[in-house]
Amino acid sequence: VELVESGGGPVQPGGSLRLSCTASGFTFNNYAMSWVRHAPGKGLEWVSAISGSRGNTYYADSVKGRFTLSRDNLKNTLYLQMHSLRAADTAVYYCARGIRSCGTDCYPHVGIDYWGQGTLVTVSS
Amino acid sequence: QSVVTQPPSASGTPGQRVTISCSGSISNIGSNAVNWYQQLPGTAPTLLFYGDNQHPSGVPDRFSGSKSGTSASLAISGLQSEDEADYYCAAWDDSLNGLVFGGGTKLTVL
Numbered sequence: 001v002e003l004v005e006s007g008g009g010p011v012q013p014g015g016s017l018r019l020s021c022t023a024s025g026f027t028f029n030n031y032a033m034s035w036v037r038h039a040p041g042k043g044l045e046w047v048s049a050i051s052g053s054r055g056n057t058y059y060a061d062s063v064k065g066r067f068t069l070s071r072d073n074l075k076n077t078l079y080l081q082m083h084s085l086r087a088a089d090t091a092v093y094y095c096a097r098g099i100r101s102c103g104t105d106c107y108p109h110v111g112i113d114y115w116g117q118g119t120l121v122t123v124s125s
Numbered sequence: 126q127s128v129v130t131q132p133p134s135a136s137g138t139p140g141q142r143v144t145i146s147c148s149g150s151i152s153n154i155g156s157n158a159v160n161w162y163q164q165l166p167g168t169a170p171t172l173l174f175y176g177d178n179q180h181p182s183g184v185p186d187r188f189s190g191s192k193s194g195t196s197a198s199l200a201i202s203g204l205q206s207e208d209e210a211d212y213y214c215a216a217w218d219d220s221l222n223g224l225v226f227g228g229g230t231k232l233t234v235l
Contacts, residue, residue, distance in 0.1 A: 044162075044226045045226065060223055061221070099160070110158055110217070111158060111160040111216070111224065113175065113181070115169040115170050115171070116169065
């Protein structure tokens with residue numbers, strides 16, 4: 001299993017950024033995916049999740065209405081579009097695979113098993 | 126402030142047994158599986174335990190997990206210097222409809 005994030009970098013407050021996560025080593029559409037962030041000096045914070053095939057999305061209240069999560073199962077890629085960025089969004093953003101839990105779709109409710117190495121987003125003027 | 130609570134720090138000497146607690150509510154730990162993660166300094170988290178008390182292959186038997194009601198705990202026996210890390214519990218929260226992490230516990234091996 002390999003998860004490789006990209007797209008991080010510096011951005012001004014109010015700006016936008018799109019993170020990508022390319023997955024390999026497993027059947028991508030058989031797993032829910034998540035983003036989790038780690039701000040400097042703080043704990044881990046779950047940001048968003050998406051189901052495996054139908055693309056049902058879930059968001060933390062802190063990003064709802066500003067971030068949009070999507071996936072392209074043909075490209076094995078996860079995207080996090082971030083708008084109206086704030087200083088409080090500064091963090092390392094990790095792409096993460098959900099522990100496999102599938103019925104009619106594969107859902108994120110059981111948690112996370114694999115993590116990428118992260119990409120740093122710095123929101124500052 | 127997280128809806129799942131962990132002590133901010135814990136410590137022990139080599140060879141000792143240390144326990145880290147994780148306290149939640151009926152909507153998270155009380156209803157869903159608890160997972161534990163280890164984050165070594167400067168690295169991504171790794172899964173230590175899932176489904177309350179199951180560990181992935183490669184995780185030493187020195188690590189064990191348990192859950193009772195709305196609380197869970199991680200026990201590390203035979204403490205080693207390489208265990209010095211941050212530890213997080215996590216569970217899905219049915220009320221928030223999202224994953225919640227505990228605030229993390231920094232383990233120091235004295």
